[in-house]
Amino acid sequence: MPVADTSVDNARFSQMTARKPSKSLWGHAFAQIVKDRMALISLSIVVIYSLIAVASSLGFLAGGWQNEVGASYLPPSAEHIFGTDIFGRSVWDKTIKGTEVAMSVGLVTAVISAIIGVLFGATAGYFGGKIDELIVWFYTTFSSIPYIMLLVAITFILGKGLFAVYLALGLTSWVSLCRLIRGEVMRHKDREYVQAAKAIGGGNFRMLVKHIFPNVLHIVIIHFSLQFQIAIKSEVILSYLGLGVQGRPSWGIMIDDAKLELARGVWWQLGAATLAMFIVVLAFNILGDALRDALDPKLKGK
Amino acid sequence: MSLWSYIFRRLLYVIPVILGVCGIIFLLFNVVAPDPALTMLDKHATEAQIISLRRELGLDRPLLIQYIDIVKSAFTFDFGRSWSTKQEIFTMIKDGAIPSMTLTVPAFVISAIFSVSISLLVAFFRGGVIDKLVVFVCVAFMSISALAYILFGQWFFAYKLGLFEISGYAYGFPDFIPYVILPVIIAVVLSVGPDVRFYRTVILDEIYQDYVRTARAKGLGEKVIMFKHVLKNAMIPILTYIIIQIPFLILGALLLESFFSIPGLGSMTLNAVNSSDFPVIRAMTVLTAMAYIIFTVVTDVLYTLVDPRVRLS
Numbered sequence: 001m002p003v004a005d006t007s008v009d010n011a012r013f014s015q016m017t018a019r020k021p022s023k024s025l026w027g028h029a030f031a032q033i034v035k036d037r038m039a040l041i042s043l044s045i046v047v048i049y050s051l052i053a054v055a056s057s058l059g060f061l062a063g064g065w066q067n068e069v070g071a072s073y074l075p076p077s078a079e080h081i082f083g084t085d086i087f088g089r090s091v092w093d094k095t096i097k098g099t100e101v102a103m104s105v106g107l108v109t110a111v112i113s114a115i116i117g118v119l120f121g122a123t124a125g126y127f128g129g130k131i132d133e134l135i136v137w138f139y140t141t142f143s144s145i146p147y148i149m150l151l152v153a154i155t156f157i158l159g160k161g162l163f164a165v166y167l168a169l170g171l172t173s174w175v176s177l178c179r180l181i182r183g184e185v186m187r188h189k190d191r192e193y194v195q196a197a198k199a200i201g202g203g204n205f206r207m208l209v210k211h212i213f214p215n216v217l218h219i220v221i222i223h224f225s226l227q228f229q230i231a232i233k234s235e236v237i238l239s240y241l242g243l244g245v246q247g248r249p250s251w252g253i254m255i256d257d258a259k260l261e262l263a264r265g266v267w268w269q270l271g272a273a274t275l276a277m278f279i280v281v282l283a284f285n286i287l288g289d290a291l292r293d294a295l296d297p298k299l300k301g302k
Numbered sequence: 303m304s305l306w307s308y309i310f311r312r313l314l315y316v317i318p319v320i321l322g323v324c325g326i327i328f329l330l331f332n333v334v335a336p337d338p339a340l341t342m343l344d345k346h347a348t349e350a351q352i353i354s355l356r357r358e359l360g361l362d363r364p365l366l367i368q369y370i371d372i373v374k375s376a377f378t379f380d381f382g383r384s385w386s387t388k389q390e391i392f393t394m395i396k397d398g399a400i401p402s403m404t405l406t407v408p409a410f411v412i413s414a415i416f417s418v419s420i421s422l423l424v425a426f427f428r429g430g431v432i433d434k435l436v437v438f439v440c441v442a443f444m445s446i447s448a449l450a451y452i453l454f455g456q457w458f459f460a461y462k463l464g465l466f467e468i469s470g471y472a473y474g475f476p477d478f479i480p481y482v483i484l485p486v487i488i489a490v491v492l493s494v495g496p497d498v499r500f501y502r503t504v505i506l507d508e509i510y511q512d513y514v515r516t517a518r519a520k521g522l523g524e525k526v527i528m529f530k531h532v533l534k535n536a537m538i539p540i541l542t543y544i545i546i547q548i549p550f551l552i553l554g555a556l557l558l559e560s561f562f563s564i565p566g567l568g569s570m571t572l573n574a575v576n577s578s579d580f581p582v583i584r585a586m587t588v589l590t591a592m593a594y595i596i597f598t599v600v601t602d603v604l605y606t607l608v609d610p611r612v613r614l615s
Contacts, residue, residue: 137318137319137322138322140319140322141318141319141322141323141325141326142326144319144323144591144594144595144598145323145326145327145587145590145591146550146587146590146591146594148556149571149583149586149587149590150330152575152583153327153330153331153335153583153587154330156330156335156336156578157330157334157335157336229445233447233448236447236448236449236450237448237449237557240449240557241572241575241576242576251447252447255447255449255450255453256449258453259453259561262453262456262457262461263457263461267457270450270453270454273450274446274447274450277445277446277447278442278445278446281444281445281446282441282442282445285441285444285445286441289441
């Protein structure tokens, strides 16, 4: 009897495993995110904002943001959903146009910080020794300087404008990613699969890019989604400091303008920009959390 | 490695970091930044004027001397004079520190107590509706620009409802209180989102550990487990997180101080930024970086005293 039982169990077990083919980390993550309705909605919001940004930069949307559409400071109405600003321009159009700055700042900043973080982190973690000490010293030093002071100093040097905003935010936000990547690469470089690749003659570059990098990619993706929204928020601070973009609408400038408008009861510019920003930043936050839950194996099963 | 040699090595490591920080500041402000003599004078300045101003500002000295000056200032706090107000920077910092601290210290203490209690509560009801709701509210709070909070708070609560002072400051103990209530509330609201999220993760990390299961298995009540076991272990990352914020209290709250006209270090720094007053910006950067370095070392050393595992790795 016990013998028969085991064989039945085995059969059932193989049936179960056959019905459920094991998934890769990415397969699991994808399934989990699709199941999570909040994450799916957030993803769609991000996609919609990106489309708006692209459409407005090509001139399909809000092309006439500079036109005077009514009197100065008209309150929100059916005609002008977010009212007008001091020059009688439509706040709705400015908000749409501002998406362009926000999304591009988020994207470029996140790319710059991801590139620096991965390059430094992987080099330090993989080669170890003196190179590691040097990079660790560099980022310890760098992160000892308050973020806002670095931002200010870098924009002083680069001057004002969109390009300066990209670089200032990108150059100041790579340390946390660098630390994580360094630690992960250190953990991976002595694993059997890397040793095996080394044994058949793989060079350092191949080892890092082809073998180790796919195993730390999830950290980069999580960092990317976090950095995207942090950059959107930081753009507002830079605008307040007078170091932001010039000559085109951005949410930061709109919020900053409100400091003179609120006393006159003009709240719609602040409201529109804050709302537009709130939705996309919230979406990135939720998406980032969902990605972390889905991609970080340590959190699995909690 | 013995405890003392670890601590000694850790203290020694401070030196290259301080030299590095001064190096970055030197590079940014003395080497690559646009010549301040040119920005301070107008376009029609003569060659002689530029040269004499450069001499006055000490920009004609060899770069190495300028670098050594920055390193020295990190220890002597002799930062020279402000370019715009001509005041001794050290005196300016001394005068600004008190108003800044009347704002940042209460905000820091209140938000630490508030956030830790909320996250304990949330961790207690983990997985339930309250937990999910609080986490969502935290994320939503974090998704609004700091500037929007300040603008709205000042306009609505101080200007429209007249509940608080709109701006200004008074020196002396009870007098300053009405001026800092609203800024403190805004500061707490600003920090509660990220703080609760961090503390909750830390506490939940502990709750799923084996020792908690053991404690539960031997019949301990949930309250005892929470306070005696979980909180004790979660306290290390929580305290690190809190201690590491202290250096930034001196930098003051840049935005809050400037909006509420509190004459602290934050306002001073922002004014310096607006008038390209390099010595003041440099001084504040050096000062905050030094405080940060010292506090990281202190936390690291405390770590090794509290948790022997750190020493081994």
